[in-house]
Amino acid sequence: MNITVRHDAGRRFDDLAQRVEAVAAETAPLVEAVTGLVLPDRVVIRTMSPRAWLKAHQRRSARLLRAEARELRAPRRRRRQAKVQHYTQCNGRHRIWPLIGAQVVDFRPGRFELVILPQSMREAGRLNDQAVLTKVICHELTHIAQHATDHGAMWRLQDSYYPELRGIAERDYGFLVEGHAYWADRQITTKLLGAPVSLKEINPHATHRYRDLAANPHRTEMLEYFTRAVDSVEEIVTTHGLDAFNKVWHRPDLVPTRDEASTPIGWMQRFG
Template identity: 35%
Template sequence: MTQIKVLNNSGRKLNGFAKNIELLADQIAPLVEDISRLKLPDTVVIRLMTPQAWRRARSRHDMRRMMAEASKLKPSTDSMRTATLTAKAARIDRRKTWAAVGGEFVDFTNGAEIVILPAALQEMGLLGSNESHSMVLAHELAHGAQHHVDAGMTWAQMKTHFPRERGTCDRSYGFLLEGHAHWVAHAITARLHGQSTTVKPGEGATSRHQSIHDSAEQQGYRRFHDRALQCVSKVIEDNGVEQFNRVWNAPELVPLVSESSNTEDWPQRLADELAK
């Protein structure tokens, strides 16, 4: 049975919130394994962080990952320049949009863990919403199961700074990983609450969060995730979970970038491939 370890780095006032997160995660973790047919690691760390600490940790982690990849892959000067600019853009984006990040799975160098930002949940008007907390935890725990099934290989392909050198420019690993995590989370919240839950601004959402939520970038992000969810749901409905799970060990089954623009192409290709 997976042990849940919650670390509260957001202040003593949130000790009660941390305990509630631990109780919910204890309830949700076995459901993730049951629904996804994937195992979680023996221990899952959930860390409550302030936005500032999270941004600093993510920036340090991204830089370490980029340098480690560069040492291994020997990228071209152009690829290195692109990676550096992409990392800088990501730092700026996290500074602008942290208030929309309730939780995130991060494969830090010292071990993968789930980060929860209570301040962001407060901005979203969801700090007291157990249903929303269930959705966030189910989604991020699903990412933990994805990461564990192949020792982080698929995750590394999505997070790579050098897709050209890895030969993955034509693949949309994010479409696979996010669509699957949404599918797991929707199934779990439907089981727990009688209907699937969607994380959306609560009544007490701040104008800062609402502005981020309503931005064209975030709307495009949600459409991408909606398509990914529809595709994963279709593949599993038609082929079953066990057949779908072949994708974790078969890179050729990962959706193409071109297939992420609609909800028909990838499910049809997988149906053909899985029937072989």
């Protein structure tokens, strides 16, 4: 496997870029071993500035908006609604970027990369936290493996502006992909560090801006959501086995519904 780190976030983050490369090389084989999924032959990790990240997201969202409207021949009224959603998302990213330390995204069509925002990690007080960096890379490499397994189909559906036209409005893809990634990073950090790494507590070195954003009640709701998701994945893997769980990447009917994300027992039982 070839891991390429493209460092575009500026010289002040050179040390982080070097550490990213070392951690990725160490954890990539563990991601495959723990998840039973295979990473692509080439993995690209890119550091970016918030400004470049925001511009790239705006271009990507606009591209997806146009392409999906054409593909589905969306009615004019729905196109207007989708445009409003697009602008709302763009505005939201401008506000919450300090909360996003890393993500997997295809800024170029079909080319999924692990993008790291060093400035966001600094805002969170986590820039020099090696344990957190290990967790983040394990988590995002798991997303890369998810993409490679189904050629990004799950994530394209998750990003759809027209879920009702695709017949997926009741599916909760985030519960699946994030629950699985948090489960994997918990397993791997326990193997490497002796215990899972938690991000629930706000670092005392976080900036005031980060603290203000993290104080939003929505963060508490999301933490509870992710806890249900990771516990559900662990229960399925423990009860039914990893091979049974991994059928979800090729069987859309196994993706949890929104109701099951609130009460996961129904989702877990569908793997029996």
